[in-house]
Amino acid sequence: MGTRALYFNSNVITISLAGLANGNFATSSAVDNSSNLFMVVDIQITLKTGSGIPVFPNRPTVALFLLRSVDGGITFDDANDNAQMIDVFQTKNDATSYTFTADTSNIGQLPDFWKLAIKNKTGVAFDSTPANFNVIYTGKKLESLPIGV
Amino acid sequence: MGTIRSLYTNNQPVTISMDSLPDGSTAISDTINNSTHLFLTADFQLKYTTTVSTTPLGLVELLIIRSADGGATFDDADLNAESIGSFAANEDATTFTVSTDTALSGQLGDYFKVAVKNGSGAIFDANPANFSLKYLGKQYEMV
DSSP: OEEEEEEEEEEEOOOOOTTOOTTOEEEOOOEEOTTTOOSEEEEEEEEEOOSOOOOTTOOOEEEEEEEEOSSSSSOOOOSSTTSEEEEEEEOOSTTOEEEEEEEGGGGOSOOSEEEEEEEEESSSOOOSOGGGOEEEEEEEEEEEEOTTO | OEEEEEEEEEEEEOOOOOTTOOTTOEEEOOOEEOTTTOOSEEEEEEEEEOOSOOOTTOEEEEEEEEBSSSSSOBOOSSTTSEEEEEEEOOSTTOEEEEEEEGGGGOSOOSEEEEEEEEESSSOOOSOGGGOEEEEEEEEEEEO
């Protein structure tokens, strides 16, 4: 018997990023994984930086955090620097669109209810046009195969 | 041929007393019996509340205390205990809700405890309602 990957693309995460102030967190709506039962996901973020990003030696970045629930979506972790970090991405240019993806595998199996938090650490507010932002994910499971497949 | 997917068991309680825990001290939970649930890993969610005079670098640590003989003998809850999460406690009189996945410490044993070490720089808040520790058990299933 073998095992192979099983993918479920283009799931949307609802989160408001346009105009997010520097140093602030945006928190998504709850992601209900209780029926999809994805073990891990790839989260892809498209965003546009604002104007006036500080130059070197500043390190403008955007950080992704997972906010867990262990009680079926009633209580979630706080969206602050204590939250479980998934990844950090560099965003060094002004008024520029970036698309990047993070795999949640490095923080373990996902729970049944979770949220995504995104912290703007670019030094300035994000662009203000909602159309310049998008967050989606690919859910991942495994599929067992009979011997010989 | 089948699909391997997540299997969850929510809202598992942990019995532990954290209110008024002095700075530098460790609270240890009652034994968690995993011999029937058989969870592979778990997400632990901890709520704690600081008082005044926390330090700028104050931390609260969550530790796992293992047994390898069916719950008769457990690790000491000291410097050698394995940390499964380290969280900032650098704001006075503030409630924090944080979580961690035990996966990075390997598969859970059949009997274990968890411990919370107060390294905030000050005694914890005195109200038991400002503290909680619970977990989500995780397995896989094939359908």
